[in-house]
Amino acid sequence: MTPTQLYRSSYPRTGDAALLCEGDLLGFEVAVLQRWLPTAVVGGEAVDIWPCGTKDAVRGMLDSIGRARPVAGIVDRDWISYPTVRAKLESEAKGLQARAVQVAFYGAWERPEIENYLLDECVLLPVLTSQFGVSEDQVRRVFQDLGDSEVARAQVDQLLQWIRSVGGDVARSYEGWLRGDEQLGPWCKPKWEAGGWQRGGREAIQDCVDRALERLPEWSEQKLKDRPLTPDRISRTWHDWQAGERGVQDVPGKELLQCVCAEVAFGAQWRANSLGAAEPGSPEYVRTLLRLLQPALAAQLVKTLAEHEHAASDEWWALADTCAKMVIPHAGL
Amino acid sequence: MRLLELTISGFRALDSIALPLCDDFGAPRPLTVLAGPNGSGKTSILFAIVQTLRGLLRYQTARVPLPDDLDVRRTRADLLAARPDEALCHLTLQFDADEVSAIRELWDLSADQHRDNEQQAIRNVPDLPNGRVQITWGYPPERTPVGVRPSWWARDISPRGAHPWLWGYGLLIRLWTRGRLVEPRRYFQAVGGLRFYGQHRDLASEVQPPDDADDGQITTERSVNSADLSLREVLLSVDRRPVSGGGSAAPDSPTIAELITSKFNQVCAPRRYIGVRYPGGGPVGHPYLEHNDRTYPLHYASAGEQVVLDHLARLSYPSPLGNGIVLMDEPDLHLHPTWLRRWFQLLPEIGGDNQYIVTTQSPVLRELAVRDNILFDLGELG
Numbered sequence: 001m002t003p004t005q006l007y008r009s010s011y012p013r014t015g016d017a018a019l020l021c022e023g024d025l026l027g028f029e030v031a032v033l034q035r036w037l038p039t040a041v042v043g044g045e046a047v048d049i050w051p052c053g054t055k056d057a058v059r060g061m062l063d064s065i066g067r068a069r070p071v072a073g074i075v076d077r078d079w080i081s082y083p084t085v086r087a088k089l090e091s092e093a094k095g096l097q098a099r100a101v102q103v104a105f106y107g108a109w110e111r112p113e114i115e116n117y118l119l120d121e122c123v124l125l126p127v128l129t130s131q132f133g134v135s136e137d138q139v140r141r142v143f144q145d146l147g148d149s150e151v152a153r154a155q156v157d158q159l160l161q162w163i164r165s166v167g168g169d170v171a172r173s174y175e176g177w178l179r180g181d182e183q184l185g186p187w188c189k190p191k192w193e194a195g196g197w198q199r200g201g202r203e204a205i206q207d208c209v210d211r212a213l214e215r216l217p218e219w220s221e222q223k224l225k226d227r228p229l230t231p232d233r234i235s236r237t238w239h240d241w242q243a244g245e246r247g248v249q250d251v252p253g254k255e256l257l258q259c260v261c262a263e264v265a266f267g268a269q270w271r272a273n274s275l276g277a278a279e280p281g282s283p284e285y286v287r288t289l290l291r292l293l294q295p296a297l298a299a300q301l302v303k304t305l306a307e308h309e310h311a312a313s314d315e316w317w318a319l320a321d322t323c324a325k326m327v328i329p330h331a332g333l
Numbered sequence: 334m335r336l337l338e339l340t341i342s343g344f345r346a347l348d349s350i351a352l353p354l355c356d357d358f359g360a361p362r363p364l365t366v367l368a369g370p371n372g373s374g375k376t377s378i379l380f381a382i383v384q385t386l387r388g389l390l391r392y393q394t395a396r397v398p399l400p401d402d403l404d405v406r407r408t409r410a411d412l413l414a415a416r417p418d419e420a421l422c423h424l425t426l427q428f429d430a431d432e433v434s435a436i437r438e439l440w441d442l443s444a445d446q447h448r449d450n451e452q453q454a455i456r457n458v459p460d461l462p463n464g465r466v467q468i469t470w471g472y473p474p475e476r477t478p479v480g481v482r483p484s485w486w487a488r489d490i491s492p493r494g495a496h497p498w499l500w501g502y503g504l505l506i507r508l509w510t511r512g513r514l515v516e517p518r519r520y521f522q523a524v525g526g527l528r529f530y531g532q533h534r535d536l537a538s539e540v541q542p543p544d545d546a547d548d549g550q551i552t553t554e555r556s557v558n559s560a561d562l563s564l565r566e567v568l569l570s571v572d573r574r575p576v577s578g579g580g581s582a583a584p585d586s587p588t589i590a591e592l593i594t595s596k597f598n599q600v601c602a603p604r605r606y607i608g609v610r611y612p613g614g615g616p617v618g619h620p621y622l623e624h625n626d627r628t629y630p631l632h633y634a635s636a637g638e639q640v641v642l643d644h645l646a647r648l649s650y651p652s653p654l655g656n657g658i659v660l661m662d663e664p665d666l667h668l669h670p671t672w673l674r675r676w677f678q679l680l681p682e683i684g685g686d687n688q689y690i691v692t693t694q695s696p697v698l699r700e701l702a703v704r705d706n707i708l709f710d711l712g713e714l715g
Binding site: 014 | 697706707
């Protein structure tokens, strides 16, 4: 498949309403939503799914086409809390409606990214076991191991973001110092080596952060004079994060999905013709692998949502209700 | 039965092509969409498959003409040559364990009834390593010391003597029309046949009511395995037939007509197919559709409605096809984009676990195919 094929295959639009999302033509958003909507809504085929790339683009496209067609928009919440994002987008939707844009819904996924919905066992296990011929236990082991590491890494990222948000310019230098920790640094992102992702376990990452925090008072006395960012406050925040119930659904979903799929594929000695000379774990290998797995993952997510097996079924059915309201006036074509 | 590999050379619009029919995980794709401009060879690929398999599967259709000189691709140099070039098609079929077991049972059933004739000999069907059969067909037909082979004759089959595996569906129809199967549905699900849907549909002539009364029941072996029954005949034939195919079916077993109705209504909503009706209680039945408060017979239906019914009815006739190979040439013709999207979504659920090869020029179908990694592009215009 080439970008030209994709482009020629994607335009023009023929629907009666539009659902705008993040992601590109190759993204999981469009792959999942195009499959799911017709199964969830009578006349769902008449809702065009527009992958707009970014949040800003979704916002812009709502404005651009929303006076000609009923529109809805859904974006990643990323690492901001869901209530905060929802309140912000609802406020923006009111602004759009005041300018005659027919916005039926403008909101965010309750999970950080759409890939987080593919990480549930009911989706991941059937797809990976059937495609690679491995056992469920093998997939679970890889998932748990990488998931633990990603949870810990997400905690570090949250801490760094918080430091940045309360500390301003001074905090940026502290963040650099924390990131530059010789032991923490290499663990920040899983790295492919010798047939697997080398990653820091939860304990290893937390040890590094604890050590960084221990050094904080001395450093902060010099750097953080009269600033709201105090060592106590940083330390308390970090330990609050650790005590929190943060599961794998709060990690960067796309990255964890890539890591799990690549490690399972490598363990099963899988290699596609279309991969050419790409090394396992290389960006090209991972991209190709996810692209090849995408239809099966998307189909399995849609199946589990339709059968209410998925933990997020209620959230998706609520979105279906919104989309139904957009197309019901057009249901007779 | 699954088509795993296909190579074609010198056939109609095709110079040489190898069509990948398995995905990157090694499994045969349930659906492959062929796209490309006019003259790129989309229809030629479907025709080549039919020409290669029609004799072996005993598949009868007038929608693909019997092989002739026009099937051979000619270059400018060929035109000057005294002898035409050669068209070749080589394909590999895969039979799964259930299908192998079902075909063996059918041959056993057949042989039990014909112990003293040639069926006894054919019982000794060869084993299939990996369940695979390779077939080569070519044109012009081979000359032998006793004459010229028929144009649909396969030149080579490997393993040698594997023909009985390919005759499985024909044998199933024969035993079924003679009422010799206790659980027909089980065999219809396991043993794959071939279906071809042509691009040039003259459905108008297929949907007209007859001049004289008839009950639409077609039961001869030849007619059941034919693609050339009219749509009306097929719909009448399956109207009250249970999906189970008869035999020991439960009394409340759904009928094939109910299956067709359900699928049609999903694709063509808000229009509905309501089955065969007998106006005035007379003897002549006819398929009817409904929209809002209007009821209308099949020959009043739109081309799109007729096409969707055509797909559904033939895939369900004489029993829902399972494990078969279905070739569709531009099925998007006549369909509204919304109906086409619904049709595409529903396709895997029509019949059993079939393998579909579909050609298209529709941007809608292309988009859906790209999304599912099932698009095979045959080139650009010019």
